[in-house]
Amino acid sequence: MILFCISLFFPLLSFIIAGIFSHSSKNLFIGLFCSLLMIVSATASLMLTASLSVDEPLNLTLKEFINLGSLDLSFSFYLDAISLVMLSTVGVVASIVHIYSIGYMRDDASFNRFFSYLGLFVFCMNVLVSSDNFIGLFIGWEGVGLCSWLLIGFWYKRPSANVAANEAFVMNRVADLAMLVGIFYIFYSFGSLKFSEVFNARSDLSGLNLGIIATLLFIGAMGKSAQFPFHTWLANAMEGPTPVSALIHAATMVTAGVYLVIRANFIFANVPEVLHFIACLGAFVAIFAASIALVHNDLKKIVAYSTLSQLGYMFVAAGLGAYKIALFHLVTHAFFKSLLFLCAGNVMHAMNDELNIKKMGGLYKFMKPTALLSIVASCALAGFYPFAGFFSKDKILEVAFSKDQILWVVLLFGAVFTAFYSFRLVMLVFFARPKSEEHAHEAKNYMLVGMSVLGVLSVISGFFWSNFSEFLGASLGDFKLNLSHSSEIFLLVLTLGLVLASAGFAVFAYKKEIFKESICESKIYKILQNAYFIPKFYEKFFINGYALISKICKKFDEMIVDKSVDFVALLVTKFAYLANKMQSGDLSVMLRFMVAGFALLLSFIFLLNGAK
Structure with missing residues (x-):
């Protein structure tokens, strides 16, 4: 009880304390104190995960909320393996983002206000993943939406930041309306909004009603996780400070949609048509976003589209019923994607906020630690052995191969594209011929130390799949692959070979500069460069x-x-x-x-x- 309260409320305390001084002159002590609170919160989450028996989830009620007729709601929380994994992941990433932000935002006049928003963001995400009912989840859901609006539009004097913040807010409200209607329909159908009562009563409802509920909930998940056609806000969200991007696209807002599908898996499992649609949409988004990232020149938007693509992989796993694997990829992705964004932040600071990777080059000479960490993150994103992305993405490809080989082919192409654009970015930023006369500078040592923790996790976290699967056993059950050992070896070798070939081609192509400027005039290049003209x-x-x-x-x-x-x-x-x-x-x-x-x-x- 005490550990959970520390985990939940210390980010809220961070928000309150930093908020009190939000209009005061910047104070590094505020950043240090908020970071300390976040580290303590993350430590409490990890201790809770290590000490709690997953066979006996913990139910905690803090206060009665609504007691009206059959509607009985309270501020209560349900701590099972799923919640604990999410709490720990959010806590670890948020702690490192806080430490990094002390250096990144040190010259910003709104330093205190920034840390206040970060604290509220983490608190809302913790409420979302630990609540034991749909109303509590929805409160946290709307909370992270509000915080994303505040943080994307943090530099509100920039018109582009205001437009991006409003786009994210409005587009998510459209999807959230469907989710809210779904929650109302759940109460109408089941007479309760508590997870335990709804999931245990699922067999008493007709397939049509379950289908309506699952569809409405997934529309909400599509908005929050930026799935097509609600995807356009994600790239424009790069207008916010880079630490915000690391938090939104790694451990908080965009993963909320995946969490919802995993948490409500008892509903989705009874509607195979909706699950199939989720898997197909996820596969489409995986290759759709990866293809855009192939030619984009904006440093942060390339990483944003890679997030969109990886979310597609998670939804494929969830749509095929492999909820453990979807959650495993969510966790590993949180580590290497947040690292990639923080590396992008270092590059931006070194290049005076320049984002066009074609105007960079040769930064390895001045920023060796950042370059090495970027390579680690890119290897994990591409799925190289022994990096974390190899284990989680390979599991998703195995599931797709055993369930639907068309989806497998699409995801395999997505993996090839991912390897190419990952190392295209690395080459153009760090190893290509320098395009600028400016001398870059490396980030502060304490920022690099925090990033190094993510680098280590990006390497070793994949090796804990067996422990992870066993830990989630009681909450998500077992998922068995109908693959022979020889098939698994074949898939592993094929995938790794194609990924290595794609990355090697990117390194060779941009080292030798074999692509001419005339390629930019081709129709396919312009289509990809303009994101298929969907924003227009x-x-x-x-x-x-x-x-x-x-x-x-x-x-x-x-x-x-x-x-x-x-x-x-x-x-x-x-x-x-x-x-x-x-x-x-x-x-x-x-x-x-x-x-x-x-x-x-x-x-x-x-x-x-x-x-x-």
Whole structure:
């Protein structure tokens, strides 16, 4: 109980303390204190994970919330293996991001406010992954959405940051509406919103109702995890500070959708059609995003599209029923992806916020530690042995091969693309011919130490698959692959061989500069460079359409509503002016009006009597 309260509420305490001083001048002590609180919170989560029996999940109730008829909700939490894995992952990554942010944000006037937002972000994510009911999950869900808006638009004086923050917020609200309707439908169907009661009663509901619930919940997951067609906000979210990108795209917001599918697996497992759609959409997004990253030149957006692609792999695993493997890839991905973003932050600082990788090159000479850590993260992302990504991604490919070989082919191409763009980035940034005369500088030592922890985890975490699978056994059950040992060896060798060949080609191509500038004029290059023109399509048909409707409504309000109200006011004014003429102050005139009025009144009375 005490360990969980420390894990849950220390990030909230960080938010409150930093928030109190948010308008004060920057104070490094605030960053140090908030980082200490986050480290203690992460340590408590790890201790809780090590000490708790996964066969007997812990139920904690802090306070009654709503007790109205059959609706009985409280601030209660359910700590099973899934929750503990998520709490630990979020805690570790958030702690390192906090330490890194002390150096990265040290010259920012809103230093204190930044740490306040980070604390609230982590608290909301902890609520999301540990709540024992759908309302608590939704509160945390909306909380991380709010915090992402605050952090993406952190530099609110930049118009582009405001646009990106609003895009993320609005697009997620559209998907969240479907999720909220799904939660209402769950209560209507089951009479409860507690996970234990809903999942145990799942067999009492028709397949159609379960299908509606699963579809609505997954639409919510699509928005939060930026799955097509809700994907456009993710790349634009790079307008926020780089540590925010590391947190959003590694351990918090975008993984919430995957967590929802894993947590509600008892519902999804009874609707195979929805699961199949999840797997197909995930495979499409995996290769769709990877293809865009092949040609993109924006450093952070390349990493963002790689996140989108890896989320697709997670959804494929979840859609095929391999929930353990999906969660395993979520964890390993959190380590190497956050490391990749932090390396990108070092490069940005060294290059005075330059993001175009074609304007970089030769940075290995000045930034050897960052270059080595980038190579580690890229190897893990590409899926090289013995890095963490090799183990988790290979498991997903094995599942796809055993369940649906079309999905396997798509994911295999995605893996080849991933290896290419990962080492394209490394080569153009660190080893290509220098394109700038500026002399880069390395990050602070304490920033590199924190990043080194992620580097170690990016290497060793994959070796703990057996322990991880055993730990999750009671919560997610067993998933058996129908593959022979020889098939597994064949898949492993084939995948690793193709990935190595793809990465090797990228190294050779960009070392020898075999790609000419004329390639940028090709149609396929322009299509990929513009993300298949989907953002422009949205802008033309949705944003511009909405703007046109808004202008029409504005004109209607001005020409019809406002003028009709003004006309009534004008009539009243005119009548009052005419009536005022009657009040001349002349007694004889007033007596004449009185007599005339009295005569009219008598005439009216006589007319009424005559009618009778």
